[in-house]
Amino acid sequence: KAGVTQTPRYLIKTRGQQVTLSCSPISGHRSVSWYQQTPGQGLQFLFEYFSETQRNKGNFPGRFSGRQFSNSRSEMNVSTLELGDSALYLCASRLVTGGEKLFFGSGTQLSVL
Amino acid sequence: QKEVEQNSGPLSVPEGAIASLNCTYSDRGSQSFFWYRQYSGKSPELIMFIYSNGDKEDGRFTAQLNKASQYVSLLIRDSQPSDSATYLCAVTGTASKLTFGTGTRLQVTL
Numbered sequence: 001k002a003g004v005t006q007t008p009r010y011l012i013k014t015r016g017q018q019v020t021l022s023c024s025p026i027s028g029h030r031s032v033s034w035y036q037q038t039p040g041q042g043l044q045f046l047f048e049y050f051s052e053t054q055r056n057k058g059n060f061p062g063r064f065s066g067r068q069f070s071n072s073r074s075e076m077n078v079s080t081l082e083l084g085d086s087a088l089y090l091c092a093s094r095l096v097t098g099g100e101k102l103f104f105g106s107g108t109q110l111s112v113l
Numbered sequence: 114q115k116e117v118e119q120n121s122g123p124l125s126v127p128e129g130a131i132a133s134l135n136c137t138y139s140d141r142g143s144q145s146f147f148w149y150r151q152y153s154g155k156s157p158e159l160i161m162f163i164y165s166n167g168d169k170e171d172g173r174f175t176a177q178l179n180k181a182s183q184y185v186s187l188l189i190r191d192s193q194p195s196d197s198a199t200y201l202c203a204v205t206g207t208a209s210k211l212t213f214g215t216g217t218r219l220q221v222t223l
Contacts, residue, residue: 033211035213041215042201042213042214042215042216043157043201043213043215043216045210045211045212045213048210055209056208056209056210058210090156090157101159101162102147102159102203102211103159104156104157104158105156106156107156
């Protein structure tokens, strides 16, 4: 069974640009969550999608948005990039929302110059 | 108060010793508790989960949960250098959101 797949693996952007990250969950998993990880803040929850609906949202500005498609694949968009957005963005999937185990992809390392 | 708190470490233990990692959480309605291991430059990997009070053992790992005291711990017996990593505690709260602690860095020395 294939794991969670994230693309691209690395990304370099400049301030003010926008970026879209992609995530394909484990087959059969309907919930996709996004996290931002930085050395100082650890893993910060961005949002979770289930059946194309956002179920939970973390404390990030509106520049961070996401969506989920009918095949459970998800995209995350960050507009008007800032230097502080440089981080590892991790996608994770689980069967449904709730207590089920969460499985992570390899992440997208975003560098904003 | 942070939702999930861990000592950042580093926690240094000699090879063969028991490593004890602790985590406290603030949401009394939390139902599910997880331990993830993250090697440098890699993504988190689930190693243990526990839903009920008490102990749960899996090989060299034991997860302990005490809901009354709102803490969960991870014991690693016979620690090996390959156990050196950051260990993340994660808790599913009443809103079904999974919240992570900032992690404890474990160093197993030869």
